[in-house]
Each structure stands twice: as structure tokens, then as C-alpha cells.
Amino acid sequence: MVGIQSTAQVTSWLDAGRGLFLSIHVLGIGCFGYIVAKRLTPLIRGQRDLRFDQPLTRLGKVLKYWLGQWKHPRYRVAGTMHMLIFAGFLVLAIRAFSVLIVGVSQNFVMPGLSGRAGPIYNTITDYAATIVFLCMVFAVIRRLGFRPARYDVPARYGKAHTADAIFLLALIAILMVADSLFAAAKATAQAQQGQLAEALAAFSLPWFLQRALLSTSLPALGKLYFGAYLLHEVTFYFLLCYRPFGIQFHVETSLFNIYFAKPDREILKPVRWGVSDEHLDQVKSFGVKTFEDFTWKHMLDFYSCADCGRCSDNCPANAVGRPLSPRFIGIKARDYAFQHYPMFGHAGNGSRLIGKIYSEDEIWSCTTCGACEEECPLLVEHIDKIVDLRRGMIDDGNVPQSLQKPLKALENRGNPYGKMEKKKADWTKPENFQQTCKVRILNGNNGAELLYFVDSITSFDDRLQSIGRVTAKILNYVGENFGILGAAEQDSGHEVRRFGEETLFMALREHNIASIQASGVRRIVTADPHAYNALKHDYQNIPPVEHISQLIAREVKAGNLRFNPVENNGRVYTYHDPCYLGRHNQIYDDPRDVLDAIPGLKRVEMSRSRDRSFCCGGGGLMLFYEPKEDQRMGVKRVQMAAEAGANVIVTACPFCMVNIEDAIKVSGLEGKMTAIDLTELVDQQMAREGQKVA
Amino acid sequence: MKVLEVNVEILVCARRVPDTSENEIELNSAGNDIERDDLVYSINEPDNYAVEEALQLVARTGGKVTVVTVGGEDDEEILRREMAMGANHGVLISDEAFNGSDSRGISTILKAFVQRGKYDLILTGVQAEDGGAQIGGMLAALLDYPFASLVNSIEVLDGRKLRISREIEGGNKEISEIDLPCVLSIQTGINEPRYVGMKGIRAVASLPIPIFGASDLGVDPTVAGEAAAKVKRVGYFIPSLGKGAEILHGTREENIEKVLELIAAKGGLR
Secondary structure (H helix, E strand, O other): HHHHHHHHHHHHHHHHHHHHHHHHHHHHHHHHHHHHHHHHHHHHEEOOOOOOOOHHOOOOOOOHHHOOOOOOHOOOHHHHHHHHHHHHHHHHHHHHHHHHHHHHOOOOOOOOOOOOHHHHHHHHHHHHHHHHHHHHHHHHHHHHHHOHHHHHOOHHOOOHHHHHHHHHHHHHHHHHHHHHHHHHHHHHHHOOOOOOOOOOOOOHHHHHHHHHHHOHHHHHHHHHHHHHHHHHHHHHHHHHHHHHHHHHHHHHHHHHHHHOOOOOOOOOOOOOOOHHHHHHHHHHOOOOOOOHHHHHHHHHHHHHHOOOHHHHHHHHHOOOOOOOOOHHHHHHHHHHHHHHHOOOOOOEEEEEOOOOOHHHHHHHOOOOOHHHHHHHHOOHHHHHHHHHHHHHHHHHOOOOOOHHHHHHHHHOOOOOOOOOOOOOOOHHOOOOHHOOOOOOEEEOOOOEEEEOOHHHHHOOOOHHHHHHHHHHHHHHHOOOOEEEEEHHHHOOHHHHHOOHHHHHHHHHHHHHHHHHHHHOOOOOOOHHHHHHHHHHOOOOOOOEEEEEEHHHHHHOOOOOEEEEEOOOOOOOEEEEOOOOOOOOOOOOOHHHHHHHOOOOOOEOOOOOOOHHHOOOOOOOHHHHHOOOOOOOOOHHHHHHHHHOOEEEEOOOHHHHHHHHHHHHHHHHEEOOEEEEEEHHHHHHHEEOOOOOOO | OOOOOOOEEEEEEEEEEOOOOOOOOOOOOOOOOOOOOOEEEEHHHHHHHHHHHHHHHHHOOOOEEEEEEEEOOOHHHHHHHHHHHOOOEEEEOHHHHHHHOOOHHHHHHHHHHHEEEOEEEEEEEEOOOOOOHHHHHHHHHOOOEEEEEEEEEEHHHHOOOOEEEEEHHHHEEEEEEEEOEEEEEEOOOOOOOOOOHHHHHOOOOOOOEEEOOOOHHOOOOOOOOOOHHOOOOOOOOOOOOOOOOOOOOOOOHHHHHHHHHHHHHOOOOO
């Protein structure tokens, strides 16, 4: 209580403004409440989204991604700055609230800070304010001077956001200065009156300001104190009410956005939350057609986007000049929401988003590689929105002609190529293969333990049938009791689902689940990561599924699979992570372990590897889509391999193989660069019986 | 987005054919037809463009679209698909007496159906993938309606008239006006037909599709069906796979030269 009495005179300087301060409080809080209520209107009108389960998992996410700022260090400079600002804000929050209250109740001390904790906390906040202030200065310099490319706004997406960003940074800087000035004026006045002044943290912003104010007269200090308070309060409320109109709304929404983020990212959003597959026929309209078709959480995503540009910076579609930038999927939707749910007046009637804010090509351009989601510090869910928009287009019949043929073939024949079902197992037929490796077609009575799920492209593509054969040879080699479904296997439907054709996907899945169950196997393996992802996450009631790289890695570890050393020393290998093996299923190490178990194999990493792998161009139906682009994704990827000093690209996905082999040809690197599937390499290097193992 | 309220009643004549992209066509043992056991069927693709054009037309002017096919109960499938696209009605004309009809027989049957209704515009696809582009012209002649073929754009004018264009060699268009009622055969590429998935087809699964037989239409079996057919299929020929490919072994530049030469020789370059 000593401290409060000694500052009695200083704090009384605010007495005159008590009424004013109180009215600003009421006005500020009132405005903020009104604005937030308005912002919540579309969320209430939006679709259901069941996000209230698993509180502990969700709290864990909050600790990791919100409090722990987990994704931020991926961008060293911006990330570090953000972490400092975020920490500063957390620290300053208590001070900000106590300062606000002091204006109407001079003797207020935040509970817990009346004793010894007070000065310690004040020292920390002095530094926090200083760090935040410096970060703001640095951020402005960075925005204006260094201009990181990812903040650019291409002309087709409207005007640059720089002015708004700097305005917001400046407001925060002003808030920090006002706060520091307030503390400095008080401390200086107390010192001049010979009172016991609270020591300001050395070399902090308030400390410097105090130095500057040493010779200021007491009445002037009083005015300064009053002015600093007023500036602080006005800036605080202005910021509070202005943030919901732009990118800084994430200050308020991020906590909720992360708490309500999807616990399991690999489970695609259902067509309608709370409607089971059996009842889906009763849903009249599928997917997102109007803004109100988005779920409330997806709308919250739009509000929460901080416009940091990391998604688009990593988006392969954006990198090759396709008309898609994930950042603007969100920004455009948010601008739409702001415009159609105005602060005053009635909400507009929902119009179609495709053709208004999104183009068809924009939505078809996504390969669902997941690079954007991997990067987003706020856990914004891009893929579900793209898929939902595609569901809407499919439902409206709005599908590119190039995709209609394969979709119809999938419906008629169970594969996108329109090949006859009875030819599904033709890849096992070549004589020289059949003699060495018998592949059984399972009918439930073979007593097979393991099912090899081949999927369409490996079954029907002349080049990729080789992956099927070597996979069978490897399974044979390690003594697996396995077989295939043959004509009873239809396309896994992985891309069918991701292209928004849910009904067709469900038919394919139903057929395959019945076939798998009838085969009587206890395990499933596949060499196709897309099939792997579908069977693992989209299918239910089937035996556990593995990717072949997992099985190979295990057999290598167990000593059942040994390799001959590589003979050509000039070869430098690099491993390309397929999106649906790596990013979507976190299988990064197994394929690498297998490669590293091959004696004499020299392996380098591309700068974009593991969870920053760069999509080859996409699989499944994406092979049929004719995108508008400047360059192929595969070509960019092959260049990355060349930059890393590699001349052999190893991948573990048939679609990567198609795209990368094509890209090698297109970029004129034939003869200098080759691509090989992990299974093909393993088959090539496997130490066969009678062979010497080094 | 209706610009003209003229309510055009459109009839589209469609047909179910083996899907050329999803089948391997093989000759049956008798050698007079193709092996049909493993075939998948779908709507004749040019007819699909005709339905899409009809739907886009009534969306602009108002009116209704009816799709009709002459065939058996399996053919109902394509009617459902076109109804899922947005056609208002599907009609199946089916009678054992009609089996084995030639194109004139089919046209005679369709004529009888047209005369039962009140259609302003009758569309067909430019040709059937397994047929001979005959129905449109014959139907028009039998009805004594004006006819235009290979139509690749339609605009509805005031006073029961259409402005249409017809594709001619080299991408040029000939533009004509034609009086309603009329028959048009629709060229593919006139539009981009909308996609129809399983969901759409399920949604129309319970809609009734009326079936008309010979007596309903008042068609005398002597003018249609096998007995009346003057054109009869007697055989089927499938060319054997030849060595169509020529592999060029030169350098890239030489190969480019050679390819240009070959394309020019076949008339592909001018």
C-alpha cells in the first residue's frame, strides 16, 4: 500500500479525465461488441461443423500451435519476429488492462501484482513493450525496404495490402510508445517530487523516455501523463475495433481457430457434418456453392488468415503460374463476407461463388498436395474448402470436359481409362514374369494373409505395370503369402473424392470394401500412396494397410532383405517425397532408410524435402486435367534435383513417376537424369539366392 | 437470365450406343455383329450436345425439353441421365414390332410421336456413333419441316424464327435463318455439356418415364420394324491392327523436320 499512497498526486492527474475515459471505455467496448456480433452473423448462417469434441487434443493443439507458435520458426526472420511480438502481447495484456482500469479507478492494482511481483512484472513489460516497438519498426522497414515477394498482391487479386499492413504496425508502435510514455511521465514526476519512484527497466523504451523528460516541468509532465493515457486508450480501442476489418483479426480469432482446428487432418470433411453416408441421398445440394455453404469453422478460417503468404509461397500450383493462390482463396472469401455482411444494413443474398470470386480453373488447379496446410501457422484448412467447392461444381454439372470422360469411365468400368475389368490383372501376364513370380487372384479360399492393392494406374499403364511386377517380386522374395483382387478391384477413388465426386467415390469404396472383405486377408499393402491414403483414411472396416516402403524397411531391419552394392559410382540419388506418403502420412524415414541400406548408394537431399517436398503435378484425375500453367510442376521438381547435384530421382509413387519422367523429357535432361521407383531400385539391388552379398 | 419469353418446346431425339472409349470392339463368332456381352453403353455423345443445347436454350427463352428414344427398356438409362442434366421429360418408345427398324422406320416412328405433341424445335445429334446421320433429315422430310444439319450455334429470334450457324470447312460458319417448327442436327462442340454424376441420376430415379408402343402412336407395323426395313445389316468389318507406327531414329532436329514433312504430306499443314 505504500506505493499507492506515494503516487497519489501523480495518479490524481487522471481525475479530470475520468468521465471522458469512462465514456471511451463504454464506446470502445460497445463498438467492439457490435462489430464482433456482426462478424459472427455469417458464422451462425453457415453450415454445421462438429468441432466441440476432444477437448484435450484441442487444448494440446492450442499449447503447441498457439502458445508454442510451432510453425513460426519455419520462416526464420518473420517467424522470430512474430514469436517476439506474440510473447510481448501476452506479457503486455495484463498491463494494458490495468492501465485501462486505472483511468476510472486510480488505485486499481491487478490482483497478484500488488506485492513484490509488481515491480518484476513491470520490468518485464518495459522490455516487452520495447521489443514489440522495435519489431514494429523492423517490420515496417522490412515491408517497405526488403519487400518479401510473398506479400505481393498479383494484379488479378486487387491492390497491394502494404498500406494496411503498415497502418496496423504503426498503430501497435503508437500503443507501445503511449504505454511507455505513460510509465515514463509517471516515474519522472515521482522522482521530481522526491517520491519513491518505480525504477524503469534499464535501456527500455520507458527508460529512454524518462531520460528525455528529466528537465520537463511538473505541470507539463501532468499534461503528458494525461495525454499518453488518452492516446493509449484511444489507440487501444481503435485497434480493437479496427482489427476485425483486416488481417489483424487473427489476434482475437487465432486461439479459437486453433482450438477448433481439425484434430485429424487426413480425414476429409464429410459432405455435411452430422449426415451419415446412408442419409446423404437426402442432402439436396452438395458442397459449397454460396458463401453460406461454408461451415462456420471455414468462415472463421477466413477471418483468421493473417495474410502472411506462406501457403502461396509453398503452393506448387502458384509456383508454376496456375491461376491458384491459396492465400487468396481465403482473402477473397473474407472480402466477400465483409461486403455481404456489412456493419450497417442487411446481409446480401448468397450468390454463386464460382464465376464471382473464384474461377473454375482456380479451384481445379489444386493437387491437394497439402503444402499450404503444412505451412499455415493458424492451421487454416485449405484442402477441405477446395474439395467442398469442387463438390459444389460437380453437383452443378460444372466439370471440365477433360475430366468428364475419366469420371464416366470410373462409373462404368471402375477405372479412369475405361479399360475392361477383366484386363485388370493383365500386368501379371508377361511370360518371363509369370514364370518367376506367380500372382494369385484372391477369391477368399486361397488362405492368403496379405492383399496387394494395385490400383488403376499401376494395373493399366504400360510403364507403371513394372511397379506392380517388382512389388510382387519383392513380396515373393520376403516370403509374403499374398494375392491381388484382379477384376474385383476398382479404383481406390482417392482423387475421385478429392475432385468432389463423393457419390461416385462411395460406390467405388463400397465395391472395394466388399471385395477386400471377401478376399479374407488380414493385411493390405500397396505401392501407390494415393491408394494407401484412401484405404487408410477414407475406408472403414478393412484390415490394416501399409505402404510398400514401410514393409521393405521392416524387412531390411529384420535382415530378410539384403542388397548388392550399387555398381555405378557416378550416380547420385535423391529421394522425392510423394505428397500422400510424406506430408499426408508422415512416412519420411522408411524410404530413406531403405535407400541408405543399399551399400555404396550416394544420396543427397533436395532443399525442398520431407514436409516441404514439392508436388510433382498430382495424381489420379489430375493426370487428365489440362491446367493453365507456365511450366509443369514436374519440370520445377527435376530442376530442384539437378540443383541438389542428383542424377537419379527415387520416388515411391506411380504418379510421381509419370510426372517426373515426363518432366525429364520435357526439360531436355534425358540421359542426364533418370527416375526410378523405390520398388524398382530395391528389386534391382536385392541380393538373390546364389548371389554374393557384399 | 431469360432474355426472351417465347417458351420453346424442344424435343431431342437421342440414342444409346456402345461407348467407344470404354470398349474394345470385337467381332462376334458369326461375323455379322460385334461382341456385345462385355460392352458398356452410354448416350450417343452428339445427342448429349443436343440436349445440352436444348437446356441452354430454354434457360434463355423459357420452355421445356423432352428427350425421346426408340429402343428397349435398357435404353431408359440414357433418358434418366438426360433428365438428371435437366430435361423435363423422358419418353421411351418401345415395341417389339419396332425391332429391326432401319433409319426410315425409326424416323417414321418419331414422326408419329412428334405429331402427338406440339414441339417447336426438334434436335438430333449430328450422327450416332454407330449410325449414319440419317434420322434428322428423314424426320424433317417426313414431317415436311425445314431442316439444317451440322448446326453449331442457335439464337432465338422474334417471330418464331431461329438464327443458326453451320460449320463449313476451315472453321468458317454459314449463318442462316430458319422458321419454326424445324429439325436441326447439332454438331459436337456447340457447347460444353454439363456433368451428370450418380447423385443426379439417383435424384431422378423415381420420376416416371412413359412408354409408348405402336398402338399408342398409331404406327402400323408395316411401316416400321424388320418387315418394313429396306436397309439391312449383313456384316461387320473390323480392320486388323496394322503396323501404323513409324519410329524416327534421327536427332531431335532431324525428327522435327521429318515429322513436319509427314504432317504436310498428309495435308495437316498448309
